Amino acid sequence: MTTQRPSSNPARRSEASRRAILTAAFELVGEVGYAKLSIEGIAARAGVGKQTIYRWWPSKGTVLLDAFLMLSGGQDGEAALPDTGDLEADLKTVLRATVAELNDPRYDEPMRALATEIAHDPELAAAYSERLDGPMRELKKERLRAAQRAGQLALDLDLDVAVEMVWGPLLNRWLQRGGPLTPGYADSVVETALNGLRPRG
């Protein structure tokens, strides 16, 4: 993290405190909810002075983002979306997994917290885009590119639009509580996105 505030020397940073803070933040937001998540609470739970948080993170949102990065840090880099050759099936598999995760109370609240912080903080949104969403989106686009090569997708597609066409409806329904998130809904979205709303010949 070379762009961190230069006044502090990251070399001296306590790794134990960092992990304790991120773990505490993730757990707390799940337990007490986003509205009652406080820096003081995180510091107390982590057994850390408040200053240690303020020294290394500029906002509550960045702590949350780092917490998510730590959790997803293991499989980072080499992960890829499944590719059985059947795009529709593969997308349904992935979206069903997403549905399961969004329905899991351990992840629901923390993800809402991060999502709403992003909605109000452009800088955090940029960091999120670069470090979490960007890599994820690249994997998705890679899978779609493979489908294009296999002739299963139109060649003139804007892949960013395509990705949003598949994941956007689901995430929007989740965050806005626009309806139940079920495996069947995931399937519907995939089918409709692939076939379009118009009747097919």
Next chain:
Amino acid sequence: MTTQRPSSNPARRSEASRRAILTAAFELVGEVGYAKLSIEGIAARAGVGKQTIYRWWPSKGTVLLDAFLMLSGGQDGEAALPDTGDLEADLKTVLRATVAELNDPRYDEPMRALATEIAHDPELAAAYSERLDGPMRELKKERLRAAQRAGQLALDLDLDVAVEMVWGPLLNRWLQRGGPLTPGYADSVVETALNGLRPRG
């Protein structure tokens, strides 16, 4: 509204205070941002005691929702989406208008505020769904139903899914700041949603 909290008598409610509060809330969230929006600030701006807010609204989010309802109250009821017979053109018109509104700083912050409150408050989400989103969605479905009758849409479509397929990507990109909101993007979404990702004939 017979389900009003019984401890207060709505008959005695001051309509002037109600309007002042909703106006102040909407203006303030636009001026100082959601993070700095406070009940205290709303009360001060509206020239009203705090208790008058707490007496009639259970949360900041419900105040915001009512503020939106008041603003959109005029054209309520008889509004309808344009229907020129050309579904694609009509949807592009509507989505371009939505893009313009979401890019308007007067509406951007207030809408984000409401959207993120909804994301954290199921009760508010239900109220929003019933009083703002529901009627809006009905208009959208009505336009799609007309297109179905005209043979422009598949007959076996789940219209709720269809609506989300058109508006979901846009709203998700907006709220999560996933990319620029341009008229061209609106067009892309409409085209892709109608035609689907798969190659056509």
Next chain:
Amino acid sequence: MTTQRPSSNPARRSEASRRAILTAAFELVGEVGYAKLSIEGIAARAGVGKQTIYRWWPSKGTVLLDAFLMLSGGQDGEAALPDTGDLEADLKTVLRATVAELNDPRYDEPMRALATEIAHDPELAAAYSERLDGPMRELKKERLRAAQRAGQLALDLDLDVAVEMVWGPLLNRWLQRGGPLTPGYADSVVETALNGLRPRG
């Protein structure tokens, strides 16, 4: 009460409400203490609108004063201090009774409430002086005058000073919690006041 605010017609005044308010005030101050005594609480306990209190009393203190007047109203007028011919014994009797009353939790708090309101409100003090303390003091002075006639008291005494010499130490110790209020203390005060601090021949 002919000096009552002329804008209201006392003739129409509800005697039932008046009694309910005074009773509620006296009871409440005993139950919840002076600090938590509120007009709202009195009104609620009395089953009365707040305005009915504000209409007839200018302050909490005057309500308390009237409550005391109502309670002591029965034996008003013809009461007198005991006169057995033995001044010392009579004063001890009276002061022991006073000690007992001040130690009674039913009267302690209300009396403290009234006393401290008086300490901060000259108008209330004047009303108290005229309507409660004055008549009481007259009885005391009358008893002392009888003792003077009997040659038991110096003839050049300022009877107001004399009264305060007997009751002042007791009331001061009570209000300021300067020490325990016991019958023995009452006796000591009477003896010392009568004999003086100087050695007697």
Next chain:
Amino acid sequence: MTTQRPSSNPARRSEASRRAILTAAFELVGEVGYAKLSIEGIAARAGVGKQTIYRWWPSKGTVLLDAFLMLSGGQDGEAALPDTGDLEADLKTVLRATVAELNDPRYDEPMRALATEIAHDPELAAAYSERLDGPMRELKKERLRAAQRAGQLALDLDLDVAVEMVWGPLLNRWLQRGGPLTPGYADSVVETALNGLRPRG
């Protein structure tokens, strides 16, 4: 002060804030009166957060008590009542000074405030007794003891009663506004207390 609430570390306490709070409290009670004295007002005048007051003082009364202690802190310890050998003259001197102080508007309101807080708060009364009234009373008793040694006072006197016999009437008249506080009244009280009410042979 080892009995300080253990949750706060007195070592870290800001002496500047402490003095500012006590000064502000004393000044404010004199300016706006006891009824309008508020913690919020004290904090604002002192340039201090409310929490800093709540952290170190349990009640408004204890703040006032400490304010008095700070003011009387200078001459603490070595002070003594005048002793010219003439007890009556000395007591008149002291009581006239007391009368002057109680008539001084700078001290009247603050002293009433403290006195009435004490009347309603036994804990505060104990603290007052220990830290302000106790030492004062010791000085008074010391002067009376000297008079006893000089044969000017009865030897079997209860000195606590004696002190109250001299100061009680005065303080009671002051606090209850039972009459004017004049130098002549002070003289009367001293004379009557020394000689007693009974005629002297």
Next chain:
DNA sequence: GTATAAACGAGACGGTACGTCGCGTCTTTAA
């Protein structure tokens, strides 16, 4: 008898202050 005007209960209103929580900064002590 009826009208009419007050006093009444109820309680909403604009305010002030309460006592608490958390913010982000700063200072002290120990490792």
Next chain:
DNA sequence: TTAAAGACGCGACGTACCGTCTCGTTTATAC
């Protein structure tokens, strides 16, 4: 030098009452 600890000025929270002000509803003369 970093870290735990926590005091500090500050601002907002949600609550309790203040004293004022309508609201209908008794109620009790004055027509």
